[in-house]
Amino acid sequence: MRTGIRSHGGTTVAPAWHHPQETAGKSPETPMATSQIEQQVMLRLSSAEVRFTKGRRLVLEAILRSDSRCSARDLYKDLEDEVPLSSIYRTLTTMSDLGIVVPHHGTGAIRYELAEWLVGHHHHLICRSCGNIEDIKLTEHTESIIDGLVSTAAEERGFIAANHYFDIDGVCASCARADNSTG
Amino acid sequence: MRTGIRSHGGTTVAPAWHHPQETAGKSPETPMATSQIEQQVMLRLSSAEVRFTKGRRLVLEAILRSDSRCSARDLYKDLEDEVPLSSIYRTLTTMSDLGIVVPHHGTGAIRYELAEWLVGHHHHLICRSCGNIEDIKLTEHTESIIDGLVSTAAEERGFIAANHYFDIDGVCASCARADNSTG
DNA sequence: GCTATGATGAGAACCGGTATCAGGTCCCAC
DNA sequence: GTGGGACCTGATACCGGTTCTCATCATAGC
Numbered sequence A, B: 001m002r003t004g005i006r007s008h009g010g011t012t013v014a015p016a017w018h019h020p021q022e023t024a025g026k027s028p029e030t031p032m033a034t035s036q037i038e039q040q041v042m043l044r045l046s047s048a049e050v051r052f053t054k055g056r057r058l059v060l061e062a063i064l065r066s067d068s069r070c071s072a073r074d075l076y077k078d079l080e081d082e083v084p085l086s087s088i089y090r091t092l093t094t095m096s097d098l099g100i101v102v103p104h105h106g107t108g109a110i111r112y113e114l115a116e117w118l119v120g121h122h123h124h125l126i127c128r129s130c131g132n133i134e135d136i137k138l139t140e141h142t143e144s145i146i147d148g149l150v151s152t153a154a155e156e157r158g159f160i161a162a163n164h165y166f167d168i169d170g171v172c173a174s175c176a177r178a179d180n181s182t183g
Numbered sequence C: 001g002c003t004a005t006g007a008t009g010a011g012a013a014c015c016g017g018t019a020t021c022a023g024g025t026c027c028c029a030c
Numbered sequence D: 001g002t003g004g005g006a007c008c009t010g011a012t013a014c015c016g017g018t019t020c021t022c023a024t025c026a027t028a029g030c
Helices: A034-047 A054-065 A072-079 A085-097 A140-156 A173-181 B034-047 B054-065 B072-079 B085-097 B140-156 B173-181
Strands: A101-104 A111-114 A123-127 A133-136 A160-171 B101-104 B111-114 B123-127 B133-136 B160-171
Touching (some): A072 A085, A085 A111, A123 B140, A140 B123, A160 A173, A160 B140, B054 B085, B054 B111, B085 B101, B140 B160
Antiparallel strands (some): A123 A133, B101 B111
């Protein structure tokens, strides 16, 4: 676990947390426009001497098109006979190592979403019933309270905090309604 | 995803979030003693009409012995030629459905830890470098602040919050030291 | 254009987890 | 105690997601 470097028979890059933008925990107040995101991704790829090939562009565009986090298979559905599944996996691994996308390990397949430095800092409402995950942005005031709690808890233990997860788990509005009406 | 009921060729039970102790989000201030946990687990199993067999007892004891969250394979290492791997998987599924253990999907295998109603509410410091996860308990005051943030964020969106995750990701003290000394 | 290096594509291999099913165990009624 | 039914176990086959392999292709630099 120490090195964090994976190969997959292709490009080998440094793990995400070696990128200053991640560890600083800074992310834009408002998400970037799609074209701007593509620019930023190209920059990061080139700074890691990784080519922005057709396959990688197609995968990135598919991720941008999809409104929620997506698995390799989801992307493959979108990109069938344009990019083979193995290349999608490879691209996701590369982009994850470069901190462009973030993997979410849950039930079933790993799902990826764009990193916070591209789409802005956010949290999640996770529905236990339908499994849906809603992204939420908290107010600046709330975030500053959370930041305070994080730094206190971390500093007390000699831990260097880089990021925090503040996710809420429960039952979403529509499932709660459905559950009420069916008993 | 709706029903949450899995079979696995064995016992079929209601999913964890149907148990009042979970959804109420209440957990003891201080963790129970081992024997007391075993008592509580027996109670929950019997209330679900699931037997506390030798295999299940051995798996539970192995979980109690291990100081951190463990995977089916970890337990198998401990219980080799006492409980076969397939039975360990089955037991973990059963206990997870009954809300006795909680699965953590991460890199690699699913790792299980005892549910909060048995070991108390806690949060995590996750080291990106060595992968170690440290359990931390926050002060009552801090928890009440978090509870406030949770209910505000949830209520605004018609979401019924049952639990929250407040985990901090970064570099642990020992990895930070190692990283400094090696450059 | 040539060459070194990186990237791709197809498919095999791997691995964690689940399903199947025969056989064993336990509980309860009689 | 014994017979029956429900539950549980153990061995193994199977499945789906992911990674590896390797031949081939593309690109940048000379």
